Amino acid sequence: MAGIYVHVPFCHAKCAYCDFYSKPVHAADAEKYVIALINELAARRNELSESVKTVYIGGGTPSSLPARSLLRLMEALPSDGITEYTIEVNPEDVSHKFVDMLKKHTPVNRISMGVQSLRDDELRYIGRRHSAKQAIDAANIIKGAGFSLSLDLIYGLPGQTAGSWQFSLDSLLALTPEHLSCYLLSYEPGTRLNAMRLSGKVTEAPDSLAADMYDILTSATARAGYRHYEISNFALPGHEAVHNSSYWNLTPYLGLGPGAHSFGGHDRSYNPSDLKGYIEASGIGFAIKETETDAERFNDFIITSLRTTNGIDLERCRVLFGEDRQRLVSATAGQFVKSGIMWLADGKTGICEKHWLRSDSIMVEFIEV
Numbered sequence: 001m002a003g004i005y006v007h008v009p010f011c012h013a014k015c016a017y018c019d020f021y022s023k024p025v026h027a028a029d030a031e032k033y034v035i036a037l038i039n040e041l042a043a044r045r046n047e048l049s050e051s052v053k054t055v056y057i058g059g060g061t062p063s064s065l066p067a068r069s070l071l072r073l074m075e076a077l078p079s080d081g082i083t084e085y086t087i088e089v090n091p092e093d094v095s096h097k098f099v100d101m102l103k104k105h106t107p108v109n110r111i112s113m114g115v116q117s118l119r120d121d122e123l124r125y126i127g128r129r130h131s132a133k134q135a136i137d138a139a140n141i142i143k144g145a146g147f148s149l150s151l152d153l154i155y156g157l158p159g160q161t162a163g164s165w166q167f168s169l170d171s172l173l174a175l176t177p178e179h180l181s182c183y184l185l186s187y188e189p190g191t192r193l194n195a196m197r198l199s200g201k202v203t204e205a206p207d208s209l210a211a212d213m214y215d216i217l218t219s220a221t222a223r224a225g226y227r228h229y230e231i232s233n234f235a236l237p238g239h240e241a242v243h244n245s246s247y248w249n250l251t252p253y254l255g256l257g258p259g260a261h262s263f264g265g266h267d268r269s270y271n272p273s274d275l276k277g278y279i280e281a282s283g284i285g286f287a288i289k290e291t292e293t294d295a296e297r298f299n300d301f302i303i304t305s306l307r308t309t310n311g312i313d314l315e316r317c318r319v320l321f322g323e324d325r326q327r328l329v330s331a332t333a334g335q336f337v338k339s340g341i342m343w344l345a346d347g348k349t350g351i352c353e354k355h356w357l358r359s360d361s362i363m364v365e366f367i368e369v
C-alpha cells in the first residue's frame with residue numbers, strides 16, 4: 001500500500017505560530033499551481049510501485065483554493081481503490097455549499113479542520129481568522145454531511161490557562177469528532193509568535209502548566225472513549241488516521257507540490273518550498289533526492305516507532321538493522337523500563353503514555369549521531 005500527499009501552498013493569511021510553507025492565495029497562481037501539480041503527478045506516478053490507498057490534501061489551506069481549481073486538482077488524482085481520502089480545511093471556508101460540492105463531486109471521505117482553540121481571545125491572539133462559533137458551526141455542517149471529521153487543537157497558547165484549555169477540549173469533544181490531533185505549541189524560528197517571545201511580549205508556558213494540560217488532555221479523551229495511538233493523535237475505535245500512520249510505519253508515499261516530501265520505501269526526496277520555481281518548472285524535475293545514511297534510516301525507524309503506542313518492534317529492528325543494534329536498543333530500553341518510563345511486552349518496547357510529553361529527551365538516548 002502507498003499514499004499520495006498534496007501540499008497546497010496557499011493560505012488566506014499567516015497564523016502567528018505557523019512555519020508551514022504557504023503564500024497568500026491568488027486565483028491566477030492557484031490555477032498555474034494546479035497545472036504544475038497535474039504535470040508532476042503524471043511525471044512521478046511510477047515512483048510508487050504499490051497501489052495507492054490513501055490521498056491527503058494538506059498545506060497550507062486547501063479550502064482556500066478557488067472551487068474550480070480544487071476540483072481540477074482532485075480530478076487528476078487517483079480515486080479508485082482509495083480507502084481514506086482527506087482534505088484539510090479551515091472553519092472560515094466551510095459552508096453547506098462547499099461541503100455539498102465535496103460530497104457530490106469528489107471522493108473525499110474525511111475532513112481535517114484546524115480549530116486550535118474554542119476561545120475567541122486565544123484565537124485572535126494567534127491570528128486565526130475564525131471565531132469559536134464559526135468552528136463549531138463548521139464541524140456540525142461537516143458531521144451533518146456524513147464525513148469523518150478530524151479536529152486540530154493547540155495547548156500551551158499565550159494566555160491559556162488549565163481552565164481555558166479544559167473548556168476548549170470539552171467543547172470540542174462535545175462535537176464528537178472521530179479523530180483529534182492536539183499539539184503543544186512550539187515557537188518556531190521565523191514566526192511572528194517567536195519574534196514576540198524573543199522581544200518579551202509573550203512567554204512560553206512553563207513545563208508544569210504544559211504537563212497539567214497534557215494530563216487534562218489524556219484524561220478527557222480517555223473518558224470520551226478515544227484511543228491515544230500516537231503522541232499527538234487520538235481516535236475513536238477504528239478511526240485512526242491511515243495516511244498519517246503510513247508516515248510512522250514507513251509506508252511509501254509520493255509528495256506533490258512545493259514543500260512536499262516523498263518516501264519511496266528506501267529513498268527520500270523533497271520539493272523545495274518555492275511556488276514560483278515550481279510553476280516555472282511546471283512541476284517537472286523539481287524534486288531533490290536526499291541520500292539517507294544507514295544511521296539516518298535507523299534514527300527514522302526509532303523516532304517514528306517511539307511516537308506510537310505500537311513502539312519499537314525488536315525483531316523488525318534486528319531484520320532491518322542487525323543484531324548489534326537490536327541489542328543496543330534493548331539495553332537502552334531496559335534502563336527506562338526499570339524506572340517505569342517505558343514498557344516492554346511481546347517483543348516490543350515503547351514510551352508509557354504519561355511520559356510522552358518528554359519523549360524527545362528519551363528518543364535522544366536511542367538515536368545515533
Ligand code: SF4
Nearest residue numbers: 011014015018059060
Ligand atoms: S496554521 Fe494553517 S491556516 Fe494558519 S498559516 Fe499555517 S497552514 Fe495556513
